[in-house]
Amino acid sequence: MPLTAPYxxxxxxxxxxxxxxxxxxxxxxxxxxxxxxxxxxxxxxxGRVALMRLSPGNPPVECLPAQFNVRTRVHxxxxxxxxxxxxxxxxxxxxxxxxxxxxPGGRPEILASSPGQRHADFTLxxxxxxxxxxxxxxxxxxxxxxxxxxxxxxxxQPGLTLAAGHDFFSNPRLSPDGSQLCWLAWDxxxxxxxxxxxxxATFQPDGTLGPPEAVAGGPGESIFQxxxxxxxxxxxxxxxxxxxxxxxxxxxxxxxxxxxxEFGDPQWVFGMRTYAFLSAQEILCRYTQNGHxxxxxxxxxxxxxxxxxxxxxxxxxxxxxxxAAFFLGGSPTQPASILRLDPASQQLKVLRRAFEPSIAPxxxxxxxxxxxxxxxxxxxxxIFYPPAxxxxxxxxxxxxxxxxxxxxxxxxxxxxxxRYSLQYWTSRGFAVLDVNYGGSTGYGRAYRLxxxxxxxxxxxxxxxxxARWLAGQGLVDPQRMAIRGGxxxxxxTLAALVFRNVFSAGASHYGIGDLEALALDTHKFESRxxxxxxxxxPARRDLYHERSPVRHVEQLSTPIILxxxxxxxxxxxxxxxxxxxxxxxxxxxxxxxxxxxxxxGFRKAENIKRSFEAELYFYSKIFKFQTADxxxxxxxxxx
Numbered sequence: 001m002p003l004t005a006p007y008x009x010x011x012x013x014x015x016x017x018x019x020x021x022x023x024x025x026x027x028x029x030x031x032x033x034x035x036x037x038x039x040x041x042x043x044x045x046x047g048r049v050a051l052m053r054l055s056p057g058n059p060p061v062e063c064l065p066a067q068f069n070v071r072t073r074v075h076x077x078x079x080x081x082x083x084x085x086x087x088x089x090x091x092x093x094x095x096x097x098x099x100x101x102x103x104p105g106g107r108p109e110i111l112a113s114s115p116g117q118r119h120a121d122f123t124l125x126x127x128x129x130x131x132x133x134x135x136x137x138x139x140x141x142x143x144x145x146x147x148x149x150x151x152x153x154x155x156x157q158p159g160l161t162l163a164a165g166h167d168f169f170s171n172p173r174l175s176p177d178g179s180q181l182c183w184l185a186w187d188x189x190x191x192x193x194x195x196x197x198x199x200x201a202t203f204q205p206d207g208t209l210g211p212p213e214a215v216a217g218g219p220g221e222s223i224f225q226x227x228x229x230x231x232x233x234x235x236x237x238x239x240x241x242x243x244x245x246x247x248x249x250x251x252x253x254x255x256x257x258x259x260x261x262e263f264g265d266p267q268w269v270f271g272m273r274t275y276a277f278l279s280a281q282e283i284l285c286r287y288t289q290n291g292h293x294x295x296x297x298x299x300x301x302x303x304x305x306x307x308x309x310x311x312x313x314x315x316x317x318x319x320x321x322x323x324a325a326f327f328l329g330g331s332p333t334q335p336a337s338i339l340r341l342d343p344a345s346q347q348l349k350v351l352r353r354a355f356e357p358s359i360a361p362x363x364x365x366x367x368x369x370x371x372x373x374x375x376x377x378x379x380x381x382x383i384f385y386p387p388a389x390x391x392x393x394x395x396x397x398x399x400x401x402x403x404x405x406x407x408x409x410x411x412x413x414x415x416x417x418x419r420y421s422l423q424y425w426t427s428r429g430f431a432v433l434d435v436n437y438g439g440s441t442g443y444g445r446a447y448r449l450x451x452x453x454x455x456x457x458x459x460x461x462x463x464x465x466x467a468r469w470l471a472g473q474g475l476v477d478p479q480r481m482a483i484r485g486g487x488x489x490x491x492x493t494l495a496a497l498v499f500r501n502v503f504s505a506g507a508s509h510y511g512i513g514d515l516e517a518l519a520l521d522t523h524k525f526e527s528r529x530x531x532x533x534x535x536x537x538p539a540r541r542d543l544y545h546e547r548s549p550v551r552h553v554e555q556l557s558t559p560i561i562l563x564x565x566x567x568x569x570x571x572x573x574x575x576x577x578x579x580x581x582x583x584x585x586x587x588x589x590x591x592x593x594x595x596x597x598x599x600x601g602f603r604k605a606e607n608i609k610r611s612f613e614a615e616l617y618f619y620s621k622i623f624k625f626q627t628a629d630x631x632x633x634x635x636x637x638x639x
Contacts (some may be wrong), residue, residue: 002393007400007429007477008620011628013359014427016612019420020605021042023355028271029326031319032084036326037063038072038338039082040354047603051082051091054351059359069094072120072270074136075168076524076569076600079269080121082132090122090131099151102591112151112159115139119151121170121270123152127178128207129153131576132162132272133470134169136524143524148172148183150207156262162209163199166191168525170270175228181232182226184217189531192267193411193448196221198226207539215249222445224264225273231280241447245297246275246285257298257305261287265316266411266441276320278343284325286315288442291369291381291414295327298344308346312339314417326351330417332367333357355420362390365426367416367434372469374438375616378450380462381443383414384470385422385432392429400431401623402476404463404503406485406492407434410451410533424612428434429630431476437462437492455533456499456547457516459492464502478505480623484615486510487571487600494549494579497558505622507615510571510600513550513579515539521572550575553582559589561618561634563611565598589639591618 001136025041027049036054041047044127049070051063064070071094072081082091089102090111099112099119102542112119116139123132130150138144148163163169166185170192173182179202186196187632197217201209216238217223224237224244234249235256244264246256257263264286265272275285275298283298296307312329314336319326325341338352346526365388374380387400394400403425407414414434425432438458450458463483482505485493490511497506512518519530519537535543545551560583564576573594580592593614595607602608619626621636 002003002389002391004395005392005429006625007387007394008399008623008625009628010387010389010427010429011273012389012424012427013363013422014420015629016424016609019424019612020353020608022358024421026338026352026354028079028082029317029319029328031082031321032083032087034322035084035087035350036319036338037082037084038091040352041603043603043605043608046605047504047516047621049081049094051089052352053084055239060352063089064091064102068108072118073097074118074120074134074270076523077269077525080127080134080271083122083124083268084124085124092119100151111155119149123172123174124224125150125174125178130157130159130207132172132174132181134172137624143527146524148181151320157233160315161210163201163212164455165305166261170267171226173226173228175234176230176232181209182215182228184223184226187219189528189536190219191223191411191529191532192224193524194532197235198223200234216247216253216521222264224267227275227277229280230402235275235283237274239264242445244445246283247617248300256283256300257285258289259289259305260444261289262442262444265289266409268409268411272316273318274316276318276325278320278325282319284318284341284343286327287412291383291436291442303502310341310346310348314415330415332416332418333361333364335410335418335420346410357418360390361427362388363427364388364418364423365432368432368465372466374465375458375461378438379438380438380466381440382466383416383434384425384475386433386475387426387429387431389427389429394429399474399477400429401480401482401619402431402433402467402470404467404481404483405432405434406437406459406483406489406496407464408485408487408489409441410437410439410455410459410488410492411441411448412489421612428616429625433466434472435463452532453535455494455530456491460500462495463492463496464500467498468501482506482619482623488512490571491515491549494560495547497560498549498552498556502556505559505619506619507563508576508579509563509602509611510565510568510576511562511579512571513548513575515544515548517575517578519544520572522567526570550578550582553579553586556586556588559618559622559636559639561591561593561615561636563593563595563602565595565602565607567597567598568600584637587638589622589636591634591636593634631637 020043027039030037072092100108101111179214201212226236314330336354340349365385484507486509490508583590
């Protein structure tokens with residue numbers, strides 16, 4: 001029989017050791033012939049990103065020596081840090097940002113090393129014996145310059161600049177016959193999900209490009225993942241209809257599966273893929289409607305979209321080749337996994353999991369999609385997870401504390417994939433609401449644009465209204481509601497605590513407290529992001545002050561814990577420090593943990609472990625429950 005114990009005090013087998021020692025992050029896939037490569041981040045190795053290869057008939061093997069950490073710093077968020085072509089591996093090493101090449105059976109050797117230059121998003125120009133990629137050049141000082149360049153595979157040959165003159169570039173892709181190149185470009189203040197232009201040009205005999213032609217997109221249209229079909233037709237995803245749908249450019253521009261659904265994603269990193277070609281006339285793609293993801297086959301000749309009946313709810317990074325499809329997938333009962341699909345039989349095989357589920361299902365909370373009313377007669381969305389632990393029940397009449405999750409981006413979206421990081425809370429007796437506030441991806445361009453000019457208002461309102469709605473349904477304790485988030489979600493958290501009176505505790509992970517400081521001190525990729533979310537700086541400096549939590553800390557009366565890496569290039573640590581000092585001076589119960597050598601997001605096992613346990617300890621003191629685990633105390637000022 002389950003034991004009776006207060007919410008929050010339940011003993012759970014989902015420990016921080018389980019979250020770090022037996023969990024890896026599965027990231028980018030790359031298919032080279034019959035060989036599948038992928039990167040995996042390892043908390044026990046200080047967050048190092050390792051490269052793995054799976055060849056038919058063999059177990060997975062690690063490709064590189066342990067001193068290599070495969071990450072690029074282009075746009076700081078990276079992505080597209082490696083590629084494999086014809087058995088040769090090309091990758092960026094995080095420490096020196098050099099481009100390395102590793103021949104089969106050989107050791108890594110530097111192919112390109114130029115101080116201040118960073119590279120990402122590689123494709124092979126076989127005929128001209130060179131790589132084509134994105135370069136971000138920091139060598140001249142000031143704002144770095146981005147371009148599309150070549151890197152010769154003959155180390156004594158100079159490279160060329162193929163495209164320049166815009167603030168950002170991505171997705172250089174070579175046509176199957178090698179005669180044409182396409183790419184995306186965009187300019188400040190747009191982010192790639194605001195507006196991008198798709199360019200195409202033909203190669204000249206000397207390896208340069210002829211005059212480029214803009215074939216789709218613009219400042220008010222987001223293009224995603226341009227891709228050439230096997231027969232040389234240019235395809236891409238565009239939100240020109242209000243939804244990210246698939247198009248191809250033949251005799252004209254043709255919508256392939258018009259649908260009020262999203263076939264694309266916000267391009268925060270390089271190399272994102274939501275579709276791949278099974279043949280010249282058939283595409284394997286994934287799309288989302290109302291937060292539900294589906295994998296489908298699209299027959300471009302017949303114009304039919306056929307959903308596949310698979311036991312997964314999330315799909316990403318789709319690749320095809322050697323008669324199979326490979327992608328990342330997850331579900332409420334399965335963690336993020338690398339999957340192989342036989343398109344003919346629809347048979348699935350799991351190749352790698354982020355972790356091997358070793359916990360009984362009775363400890364897992366099942367996601368429940370919810371929608372609730374918010375400001376201006378609109379509707380917002382989220383995923384609700386009630387407390388779940390087969391060993392415990394709460395005393396009669398007690399309602400659980402609520403944790404509201406405000407995701408990052410702020411263009412992100414919630415996922416129903418099984419995550420120990422979420423079940424850590426529900427298995428201890430917390431209810432969790434994972435909010436897809438206005439501005440989130442998955443509900444069309446109009447929903448995404450709700451946040452424009454109103455960041456710090458719409459997102460905060462939606463998080464608050466979701467919490468109030470759950471309390472009104474009698475599902476959570478209105479006196480014990482917390483909000484937590486990282487990065488942009490940390491800003492939403494801080495703004496909710498300062499400008500609203502809904503939550504009784506909060507946790508900001510590397511969150512933004514001072515918007516003006518962010519505008520003055522962040523990396524190029526996001527340096528003008530706030531122009532659309534808030535207003536142009538410095539012309540609307542008043543709005544930056546008006547919405548910055550640290551400038552209105554006199555309104556803060558809610559306990560808060562701040563967690564921050566000391567080497568964060570995206571949200572510098574002075575943001576958290578300023579918020580902490582202001583809250584402490586206000587005599588608000590507050591705690592501050594600064595993690596050494598951590599960047600944007602916590603990668604090291606010891607820091608992930610400490611951040612979760614410190615946050616749980618903090619809530620136990622604020623919400624007055626006893627933790628089941630022995631936790632190293634956290635110093636809480638003014639408690």
